[in-house]
Amino acid sequence: MYSKLLNYALAFFLILTLNFLLPRMMPGDPLMAIHGGEMLVELTPEREAALRERYALDQPLPQQFANYLGRLAAGDLGQSYYYAVPVSELIRGAVPWTLLLAGSALVLSSLLGIILGIEAGWRHNRSPDRALVGMAGLLNGFPDFLIGALLLVFFGAGLAWFPVSGALTPYAGLSGWALVADVARHLFLPLTALTLANLAGMFLLTRGAPAATGIVALRAAGPPRSGGFVVVLHSSLPAPLGRLGHDIFPEKGVVRMDFERAREIVESDKTIEVVHSGRPVWIEGLNPENKTARIRPLNGTAEEVIDVSVTQLVEGRTYSQQPDSDTAPSIVPPPTTRSPR
């Protein structure tokens, strides 16, 4: 636990150092970048000296670094050379708009992706599923800026249904619902573009592993009973939620298996889902030397046994020894991953 904290602290310090040094290692310096290129202003030596003093660029580098760290510790993010205002003020001004656009896009794309993913998984390989997968594949291949540009050209410039820029109509004197409607009108195209850009990935993830386990099992049981959706949902959520976590807290999220965990799973009393390339598998054996696992598809035959790196395996749900019929598919007994060495 402490070593982990220490690691984080070290990494943080390194990032701060880089953050401090990189701009200073770049060619030129902030003064040149801001004032040098403009022919309207002549940067006289006196003026340059005054600016250097104001920005504390005349101090030795270690002194500058100490100041930087000290200020940072006091919660002062410093002054932007370019915008000439405190950095925290710049961030504070931009955060609400960022949250409005990026946050709404994240929520929308996740909700839509999960719902559509489950629907498609439910109708695995039937026509709605195939259509959705096809569309998602297409969308996934589009760079997000292209989606944005196309929407802008068709609905903004062409049909003029939506404004082509801005977050609201500046100085229109709107308030209350009229203002909300105005912001929504401006939000529509960028939000659609961002949602579409993230939707496909979320959809494919939800539809794929490890939902397949649950759905295949339920389909084998015949027509879905009431409550089937809950089961599917329950079984489908870890993957997209993991990814969502990854989007918000990048250090968490879907964790690829390491060798130790694979060993624990093999030795566990519990039934733990293991998925490879979207298919549930048995772990038949482990090779500690090259960190590979010998795996067999859940209903596969001996010919289908392959060796793969454990990092290609993804962990799914854990069932207690006797799977609970409320939360796990009951017809096909959940696979045990125990296997003789």
Added chain:
Amino acid sequence: MRPVAPGSARPGETPGAAQIPTYVIADPTGDWDFPNPFGHYPRGPGYIRMSLIFDTLVWKDADGFVPALATAWEYDPEANAYVFTLREDVTWHDGTPFPADDVVFTFDYYREHPYPLADTGVVKSVEAEGNRVTIALSRPYAPFLEMIAGTVPILPRHIWRNVTDPENFRTPEAAIGTGPFKYGDYNKELGTYLYLANPDYYGDEVLVERLSFVRVTEEMTPAALKNGEVHRGSVPPETADAVEDAGFTVLKSPFYWNAKLMINHRKEPLDRKEFRQALAYAIDRNQIVELARRGHALAGSAGLLPPDSEWFAPGAYQYPHNPARTAELLENLGYTKTGGFYTKNGRLLELELIYSERFVYNEGFAREAELIKRQLENAGIKINLRSMESKAVDDRVLRWDFELAVIGHGALGGDPLQFNRAVMGQGFNSARYEANEALTALMRRQVTEMNAAKRLELVQKAQELYAEDVPALTLYYPQWYFAHDGRIDHYYTKGGVALGVPIPINKMAFVRP
């Protein structure tokens, strides 16, 4: 300017009241910071936003100087001083009358807190007597009217006298001026500005009630114009015709910006004038205009200043494209051609050309660099291209750590002080060329020559020497396009707004002519 008969009103408009309730200007960048003298970024668009609120002693319109806070001015050569007669009907936006003392205060204040866009160091003293202000100079200084009297924004003493940290003084009070517009709002995040007509403006009636600036990319400006979201903005060259066909007025920019080939004239073999001339003959500037700018530019003058500047030198030698002349000059310098390229003492003649793919206000110089390489290699000079970040180019040029570089800069239209800055100034946009003593002497003299005709002669002669020595070579002057809906008669200010801002937004266009 469009003549409007007195009392005439366009349909649906009430005479007397401001005729245009709202007018929206598109800007691709948006944020140019707080619109007061110490708040705005020290760049042209920042100056424009400030100038709507703050006035100067004199101003310029399309044809030259016009009165502003001063109705008349004269130069007294005996005293080396300018005497300004001030208007007496001026009030600040907060209702306080404008006394001549405010001018004295302003110059005192800028001595302590310099205004970034004007060097007032040449001002010796400022004295007010009644409505007359006398500004004495420490030496004859020809750029004074344009670069100081026509640029320095006048501050209200009653507001600024106790302000010790002007950069951080940003309350609405800090934006109280005498201009046609009052400060309404500034939003950094959205990059928007709002100005309100000043009903007590001393000049004629202000035509626009609410003037705003909003952020729109240049590519989207044609659509925003057609949708009525904005009423004026710059448009991409390729769309200019379509925008004009859609009923908008399109203004073509003057040629006050240039793409320039920087030559390291301190380094062998570029330190030889004949060698630089050989380069100039080999580079086909018309082809660069046609291919790199798709025709939306004017081929550069070797004398630096553009043909539409009143200071242009028609006699500067222009180096018509002539590879045969290049060959002759190189052979005279001892080069021999073996294979496709020249060599000297067994060494291949090769030069490195640095450039940036992206540039402020510009799409970068990749095509230009490719064309120059092709043209020079056709003439037998091997070129190695190296693309780098634009600040890295600036830095290498500044440290003389380069051979050839493509860069760009503006400010070519205004007072010929700018010629000196671009030739012997110390910035990286300057050729920093002082090897020719006759040229240096001419540049120093023209600044102190108070007789305009004599000054023109000196400036033209300086350009001729510059063209002959080729310390740098102007490749082209780009053409930019500004479209508007015709309700306001926008125009280009002579030499650029104030100190030379080449943007067709002049506050006087918003005032009834």
